[in-house]
Amino acid sequence: MKIVFDCRYVRADGRHDGISRYSAGIVAALGRLHEVTMLVSDERQLALLPDLPWVRTSAPTSPLEPLVALRVNRLGPDIVFSPMQTMGSFGRRYRLVLTLHDLIYYRHRTPPAQFAWWLRLLWRVYHLAWWPQRVLLDRADAVVTVSETTKSLMTEHRLTRRPVTVVYNAADATGTVSTAPRPRPEQGVLVYMGAFIAYKNVEALVRAAARLPGYELHLMSRIAPADRRRLEALAPDARLVFHDGVSDEEYDAVLRRATAIVTASLDEGFGIPVIEGMRVGTPAVISDIPIFREIGGEAAVYFDPTDDASIVDAVRSLETPGEWERRSALSLEQADRFSWDRSAEVLLELLRDVHNSGQRAGA
Template sequence: MRVGVDARNLVPSLSGIGRYVLEMCRALGEQGHALILYLPEAPHTPLPPLRGCELRIGTFKGPWRRAVWSMTALPKAAKQDQLDLFWGPAHRLPPGLPVDLPTIVTIHDLVWLKAPETMRWQTWLGERAFMVASLKRARHIVADSEATAEDITAFYPDAAGRVDVIYPGLTTLPPPGGRPLIPMDDQGQKERYALFVGTLEPRKNLAQLLQAFASIPSSSLSGLKLVIAGGQGWRMGDLSALISHHGIQDRVVLTGFVSDAELAQLYASADFLLMPSLYEGFGFPIIEAQSFGVPVITSNRSSMPEVAGDGAVFVNPDDSAAIADAIQRLHSDRELREQLGELGRLNTARFPWEMAATALIQLAVTQDTSARLQTRDVH
């Protein structure tokens, strides 16, 4: 098939949704589909080679010009390219596409409705303005999880018959490497640590996590460190000041943004992953950690139990005492860590990118699509 993709999420440095778009396009291209990736401006960092993918790069820099691009240049180009399918991989479908062109929009989460207090107001406004219209336009709607699908149909009952769940895939990280990140003890040995991975923002619930960690005496954790890996998001202020307020600055390590090789290094030696988020549409760090045999402590709400399967301990993210109890339990019980680690490895087999790409195309294989293909072949 000839697939047009709104690839605006490939412009900034890759993380989260940008990685999802990249991996899905890679898998679709490797399955023999021809993709046209529409970008409002050149990527900030070079993209890796993608088989079967042609880039159409505009000159619309910045968020406001990008919005203009999505309503003008993007649909105009899509009309001219004789597409068999148009895919909006991140909550958006442009107006003005041909009415007979099959369209799919992927919805990763409904943070703007489920946890609006954790968002920037600009992002909230953008979701409200564009997601609702995109849901109405789309012939098919893809949700990253059953939890997100249920949220969509609860808020938008008219979408119920058009929503399908397609799990994202697990990206294989490179071999561990990069700058030294793992704490060392006085003898030069790697210290034990629990790991948090994610953008530093309110939805990730770092305030409760730090409170929980601070409530446990260091002696009860045999000196276990907390390593926080992620770039600065918003409304977290000075995280170092919050850590100092709890008096745990000697027990917490802030790495900042890490490369894939550095992330692999952190996963490879972690005792367990901590992800007590308030809300997640999927939660990539869960399956990334599990692929290294690392057990997980995560929240008992939204998509997290569904994604983690049997390889996790689940907690109420609003209860710092419950988070602290889970940390102590997993720290002290090596047999439980090993058991959950093995169950987590098995769980990751549910998430191949190839299966996700195949499922996406199958949604679009309709009589209308077949007719478009036949018409194009004739001409």
């Protein structure tokens, strides 16, 4: 079985986003289980990818994308996996598995800023109705998604007639993986990793931080100067630490001395930072939304993201004697459910099933 993995969504600037990290994590683990050829559109993407055979083709944002299968055919694949649902398939002579990560953009229609203007326009139009998604997904032989939460939403909205398999997202391993609970940190450190866009609801965390005088809120991601000024003005009494982007090593170091990883997001596709915190024994204090219940399980502390007092109470609950240590131990157990190796095993089984069914159909 010859597998081609579409790695064209990996960032070329050396810094992962969600789709990029998912692509790199899965293909690296899959490559340890089976021979894989990576499809890239920019050789700079290789800096974030494993040392596996690769072929270059057009970018997924190219106007030629609907015809990309004609070029992929030349590689002679038996099956192609794409971590997105938009990979062109016209004229394909191979089995195809596509991925739908979440339905966030149906509720929050602002497209990714890095897209060209015409692509942002198409993005908005595309998310005005469900039928374009159905057309894209039904071109595949099977569909992958990253959570049971999204799978249930896909069923609710009847987005595909194809079988849907959950291949979980996971967190990259940085530093030494914790195997035992650690003592509660003496200093109150809350860590937020994520964007500063409306549905992330970072403002609620900042307001809550102003009511937690014994805590610092560390904002790890790159931030525009205007957003920083706005957050600082929102709660002058809050102890905010702006890192404006960090290396994986710096991020790991802050997580390991943190009281909690926090997010007040109103909506999410998965929530990798939650797993990143839990896998080093740092409890998660997070919004009470379905996807976080799925990935946080019994380990996380949940709050109402529309109520600042609820956030404060959730953080303070970790001050109860023994509670932080209990949550830390549960976090390690919960995070162990999510790994690239385990996800790659699920994906490989799916690819084999799809490949075998295609052979039977052609027999």
